[in-house]
Amino acid sequence: MNIFFGEHGSRAFEPWWSIGRYILLMGVLIWLAGRGAENLGYNWQWYRVSDIIVSIKNGHVQAGPLLQGLGMTLKISGAGLLLSFCIGLGTALLRLLPSAVGRLLARIYLELVRNIPLLILIFFIYFVIGPLFGLGRFTSAVLALSLFEGAYASEIFRGGLVSIHRGQWEASYSLGLSTWDSYRYVVLPQALRRILPPLTGQAVSLVKDSALVSTIAIYDLTMQGQAMVAETFLAFEVWFTVAGMYLLLTVSLSIAAWILERKLALNNA
């Protein structure tokens, strides 16, 4: 029981501490950058940043370039997350199947994707696969991201599934449940609890890796940032703002996962 409560205590503490650490780190970096910029004679113009986040035209508040970029990043990450989890779970189940062909297919996909840099995968899908099947920029980007992250997610899923004790399977089978029902009602819900923390990490990487889709001219947060730097020369201000926005996304993800994890854990108390 003590171990249990101890675990709970540290878990309650964790996200705030990691956010705190991040803010501390950012503070130090900003201070260093500020010092560096000062030595460069950099002229800080933070007041101009608000214009590229929201713009006011004819009395109407409109999303500025950075906010539009954030929207695009959200869309790509959201679709990518959903698809990568499906691919991950599918591949994990394929690898656990008794079928040798299924296992081989899953292995080939894993080894192929994990040994190709994401940037090259994006180019390959956009320039080679895309024209073949008539995929647009957005579809190509989501596909590349989710294929890449799905490979890692599948290992996380597989680990979680394998970690469920044999006795759970046997109990489920002995009650007459089919393999599918055993997965659905007995094994997956238990595995999910163990998978959630590493899966959150994977989701955070997906959000950050989505910056690479700017290379195929998708106007995501990074691309808009680049464009704004070119336009306004506010290099430091713009990139700090962009970094802050990514942070906002990933921290929200972590907090959501943490809440979900706690809910599942309480359920299991």
Added chain:
Amino acid sequence: MRDIFLTSTIPSVLTQTSENRNQKDSQEQEIIQAKGICKRFPNGIVALDHVDLCIAKREVAVIIGPSGSGKSTLLRCLNGLEEIDAGHIVIDGIPLNRNAKNRLLIRTEVGMVFQSFNLFPHMTVAENIILAPQRVRKIRKSQAEELARGLLQKVGMEQKWDTYPAQLSGGQQQRVAIARALAMQPAVMLFDEATSALDPEMIGDVLQVMKDLAREGMTMVVVTHEMGFAREVGDTVIFMEDGQVVEQGPTTSFFDNPTHDRTRHFLSKIL
């Protein structure tokens, strides 16, 4: 009738099906027929070496023997948790073979209770019991709950309806596990060292539930080290060693008059 233990707790739809089964049963007295079962594990160990087993309706058979003698493996073969290498098994008239449908059907007829309980930790006591009747027997939730309530009462756990397994003692978990297996209304119950993982003072509660079950006519195959239970409840005792049935017979003659030297040796060590 065999189902006395259950009928009082069962919604009408279910009694219907079990009555039908009773009619079917009356034609075949033997619920478990196993002939020449062989099982060799991948590491080369021969767990079962031409084992025959016949269990009649309402019979309580107790399997004893030293550890590693193949008792548990035999039980696990009977509901298809282990694949057999040779021989054939017929449960309640259904052959256990490569046919996946038969296998699922047999598992609904054979309840199993494990040494390590194996309750589903993410579900409450009630959910543990309701899952299989709802998913496999396809009965409505309200009916399944009614069934679960009755069974929990039988095993003395009705006050733990909304509790999670982690909050229960071993003995309580095992009683819930028995209720969970009974909820499928099996024709036969297998007990795989159901009390071996329990503290001494909890063994009694679980054994009592098993005794009640036997008294009310459930067909049972029990692997156990509890000789008192074997003597009191068992109709037949089967002694296994090295994957073979060394001796089997009616309980009283088995304990008072063992014919085989190995049996005598084993009994002298544990009694």
